[in-house]
Amino acid sequence: MDPIDLLNILRDSLWVCLVTDALLWLLFAAFVLALVVILRSPLQRQVWRQVFQQRLAVVSAVILAVAASFALLDSIHFRQPLPALTDDPGAAESTQVRYAVEVNSVLDLLLRGLRSDYEKTYSAPLAVNLSALEPVTITLPDGDVEVRRESPRLKVAGQAFPPGPVSASVYWTDVATRIALGTVGGLVSFGILAFIGLALHRWRRLVTPSPYSHPVARRWTLITLGLIFVLVGVMTSLSNNFHVFGTDKVGQDVLYQVLKSLRTALVIGLVPTLVTLPIGVVLGLAAGYFRGKVDDVIQYVYTTVSAIPGVLLIAAAVLSIQVMLDNHPEWFATAVERGDVRLLALCIILGMTSWTGIARLLRGESLKMREYEYVQAARAFGVSAGRILLRHILPNVFPIILITMVMEFSTLVLAEAVLSYIGIGVDPTMFSFGLMINNARMELSREPVVWWTLTAAFIFMVVLVLAANILADAVRDALDPRSERPS
Amino acid sequence: MLRYFLRRLFYAVPILIGVNLITFALFFMVNSPDDMARMQLGVKRVTPEAIQQWKAARGYDKPLFINDAAAGVQQVTDTIFFDKSMRLFAGEFGRSEDGREISQEIRQRMGPSLAIALPTFLIGLGLTISLALMLVLFRGTWLDRTGVVICVGLMSISSLFFIIGGQFVFARVLKLVPISGYESNPWTAWHFLILPVAVSIVASIGGSTRWYRTIFLEEIGRDYVRTARAKGLSDARVLFGHVLRNGLIPILTGVVVVIPSLFLGSLLVESFFGIPGLGSYTIDAIAAQDFAVVRAMVFLGSVLYLVGLILTDLSYTLVDPRIRLK
Numbered sequence: 001m002d003p004i005d006l007l008n009i010l011r012d013s014l015w016v017c018l019v020t021d022a023l024l025w026l027l028f029a030a031f032v033l034a035l036v037v038i039l040r041s042p043l044q045r046q047v048w049r050q051v052f053q054q055r056l057a058v059v060s061a062v063i064l065a066v067a068a069s070f071a072l073l074d075s076i077h078f079r080q081p082l083p084a085l086t087d088d089p090g091a092a093e094s095t096q097v098r099y100a101v102e103v104n105s106v107l108d109l110l111l112r113g114l115r116s117d118y119e120k121t122y123s124a125p126l127a128v129n130l131s132a133l134e135p136v137t138i139t140l141p142d143g144d145v146e147v148r149r150e151s152p153r154l155k156v157a158g159q160a161f162p163p164g165p166v167s168a169s170v171y172w173t174d175v176a177t178r179i180a181l182g183t184v185g186g187l188v189s190f191g192i193l194a195f196i197g198l199a200l201h202r203w204r205r206l207v208t209p210s211p212y213s214h215p216v217a218r219r220w221t222l223i224t225l226g227l228i229f230v231l232v233g234v235m236t237s238l239s240n241n242f243h244v245f246g247t248d249k250v251g252q253d254v255l256y257q258v259l260k261s262l263r264t265a266l267v268i269g270l271v272p273t274l275v276t277l278p279i280g281v282v283l284g285l286a287a288g289y290f291r292g293k294v295d296d297v298i299q300y301v302y303t304t305v306s307a308i309p310g311v312l313l314i315a316a317a318v319l320s321i322q323v324m325l326d327n328h329p330e331w332f333a334t335a336v337e338r339g340d341v342r343l344l345a346l347c348i349i350l351g352m353t354s355w356t357g358i359a360r361l362l363r364g365e366s367l368k369m370r371e372y373e374y375v376q377a378a379r380a381f382g383v384s385a386g387r388i389l390l391r392h393i394l395p396n397v398f399p400i401i402l403i404t405m406v407m408e409f410s411t412l413v414l415a416e417a418v419l420s421y422i423g424i425g426v427d428p429t430m431f432s433f434g435l436m437i438n439n440a441r442m443e444l445s446r447e448p449v450v451w452w453t454l455t456a457a458f459i460f461m462v463v464l465v466l467a468a469n470i471l472a473d474a475v476r477d478a479l480d481p482r483s484e485r486p487s
Numbered sequence: 488m489l490r491y492f493l494r495r496l497f498y499a500v501p502i503l504i505g506v507n508l509i510t511f512a513l514f515f516m517v518n519s520p521d522d523m524a525r526m527q528l529g530v531k532r533v534t535p536e537a538i539q540q541w542k543a544a545r546g547y548d549k550p551l552f553i554n555d556a557a558a559g560v561q562q563v564t565d566t567i568f569f570d571k572s573m574r575l576f577a578g579e580f581g582r583s584e585d586g587r588e589i590s591q592e593i594r595q596r597m598g599p600s601l602a603i604a605l606p607t608f609l610i611g612l613g614l615t616i617s618l619a620l621m622l623v624l625f626r627g628t629w630l631d632r633t634g635v636v637i638c639v640g641l642m643s644i645s646s647l648f649f650i651i652g653g654q655f656v657f658a659r660v661l662k663l664v665p666i667s668g669y670e671s672n673p674w675t676a677w678h679f680l681i682l683p684v685a686v687s688i689v690a691s692i693g694g695s696t697r698w699y700r701t702i703f704l705e706e707i708g709r710d711y712v713r714t715a716r717a718k719g720l721s722d723a724r725v726l727f728g729h730v731l732r733n734g735l736i737p738i739l740t741g742v743v744v745v746i747p748s749l750f751l752g753s754l755l756v757e758s759f760f761g762i763p764g765l766g767s768y769t770i771d772a773i774a775a776q777d778f779a780v781v782r783a784m785v786f787l788g789s790v791l792y793l794v795g796l797i798l799t800d801l802s803y804t805l806v807d808p809r810i811r812l813k
Contacts, residue, residue, distance in 0.1 A: 303796075304505035309788035311754060315773045316513045316781055323522050323776075410643065417645045418755060423774055437647050444655045458648055466643040473639070 057474035119251030128158030186233025275351025284362030339427035600752030600764030619699035641693025667761035
């Protein structure tokens, strides 16, 4: 679509800032800030260079960055204006613009082709015919009318072909042309961007060497990005005539669903840390540093919380919140806002149940650190406890905090799938991997087998979680000097 | 030893009361019983009388903490908090939405849960330790590296995919085992159990193998291993005679805490494979918003976790002679 069109729509619309939008952008800002800090400190640069010397870590980081950019694009929401009612005589004078109840994001606009039209029901990836049989009336050459059960052509996909059955050669020529065009398009746009990027990089390097100045990092960033660009190009060009991952039961494009699920996965993986960190760090450090009564109370609290089976605590909390939301429909203007509040509640609940691990870890660390000479010296100088914790202990446990958070990400993304399956996850009106799996779990027993929804969710989820796990390992190896390395 | 044991039991009481307060707050203070009644009755049948009736039938019409209408001890005992939370200590779980005795149900469903959880636990533990030892034996070679990569890969796959995929391949396509179901006779139920057990083991093997490998590698860096090598012991002798035995200390103490919780079964596996255990009971209760059952399971889960903690401490003294409980 036209960039001008896009800007026009954005200008006229009513902007909606969902809470998780704000939090996601806040996290992004924090990430950029951290990047600046890292680039400025020579020591940190050294540490991170070690991370990005590993090929797999670089590839993972790039994949996560691409997923994050999809999620961020999906986190700018707005309501498009409705056309003015002409039969209303007052409408001409009043400047009051009415907005649609449907909340869209920038990603929705970019994917408008995928989103706008639904097929009737299931259709396989790249198919031109429906996956189900339907009665079709056919007029035979001798004038008779016969009703056959066959799979009709799709409404949206395969428009480039003339009506009627599509011959294999025509079909495959079309697919091959589109793949070739997509590859070329992807490579060209990648080439332009890479040229700009490398030029910028060269200019920037004159000022300060970045962790990315390592040749391995640069080469693999380019390779991964190039592959992703080609992939996006191929998918875009195929999407003009096909459903790349097929359609689901209600005929919705599966590719659209998995791309929308990325945001939910990232929100679930990142936002709970905003709850976990303050509670876990403050309580953990305080328990270890002050010992005695404070320690007893904090230990009591976290033993109590961790004694409750996690799933049940989450279930109890989600059920309670669900009852509350159901009894107050007047709180929300749109279904998206309602779903968003439920998502936020789920994140808070996940955060409240997962802070015990880091608190226990940090309690041990600060118990140990309070006996170190520099801490004792600070105490002897009369430095206040709060200041010691903030200036002398917190910076030294920072690697542990970071490692725990990165490792928590994949756990949370996987947990979302399970929770949504049980029915205590995200709102059913949203898109998420868990909901996709939940909706698709009976599809494998259909005839013919509907495998594409699960496969698409599987591929996207595994790539996301695997990238996070690999990056977490690399970060742990670089940041935690005590962690093992194969001898 | 006995005094330590008793003291730990005594410590568990305030924690359980805390657990009860948390669940009580979630169930009765975030939402009033009226809200729950409206939820359960559905939109059509909500009338003030119906809500009153629903509450009265379940004992939710009493005050939360203190009953002013009653006299003496009854002021405290004739309340929702005492009725619904404190009675759990006596094992009185009350009745579920469909009117069945929850404690009766729990007793019946423990068996099927254990039939899945126990083999999973034992076979999984043995398999994981062997795999981890193998990786450590071949440390630094391509076998170790691929092993770790496979572990990380397995960790990155949601257990839902293992279950759905396992059911599809082995039950639907190959038709080796039934898709789901259960028999109470343990000698004929094995063909219902083999797939769920296998799937649960595969789903958890990646993470634990990698963890145990780390533990063993940590042990290998210790001084006593160097001494053993210096004595001229073979690599295998060092590994099985010294590293395995010492590495088992953190492993065993780490797994002891989950042993009591095996009774609770696995939520996902049981509901997918139609095993009538406590896991599927919990899932059904969550789906039906049966708060009484969820409350009972929260309490049971906490009790079993605390028992696990005490057993962990005891197991330390058994496997590590350096530790004495006081």
